Amino acid sequence: MLVDCVFITEDYEANMRRQRDMFLAASDWTQLPDNGLTDEQRAAWAVYRQALRDAPANWEPAPTWDAPDPPS
Numbered sequence: 001m002l003v004d005c006v007f008i009t010e011d012y013e014a015n016m017r018r019q020r021d022m023f024l025a026a027s028d029w030t031q032l033p034d035n036g037l038t039d040e041q042r043a044a045w046a047v048y049r050q051a052l053r054d055a056p057a058n059w060e061p062a063p064t065w066d067a068p069d070p071p072s
Helices: 012-026 039-058
Strands: 003-006 064-067
Touching (some): 012 039, 012 064, 039 064
Antiparallel strands (some): 003 064
């Protein structure tokens, strides 16, 4: 399931990048060596974070975007 992000202003690309940056910042801890996650969990978070970084290349400016879901 994807997270639907809705933007208020019409600078859609800038809004998407800000939202994406917030998701990346909120998951920074998952890549620290002493985070308490298993190697498998850490790898899943790395895949999620890469999908966030790749999102702008595949994104059409619009009022919403489907952000990838973080691992559970």
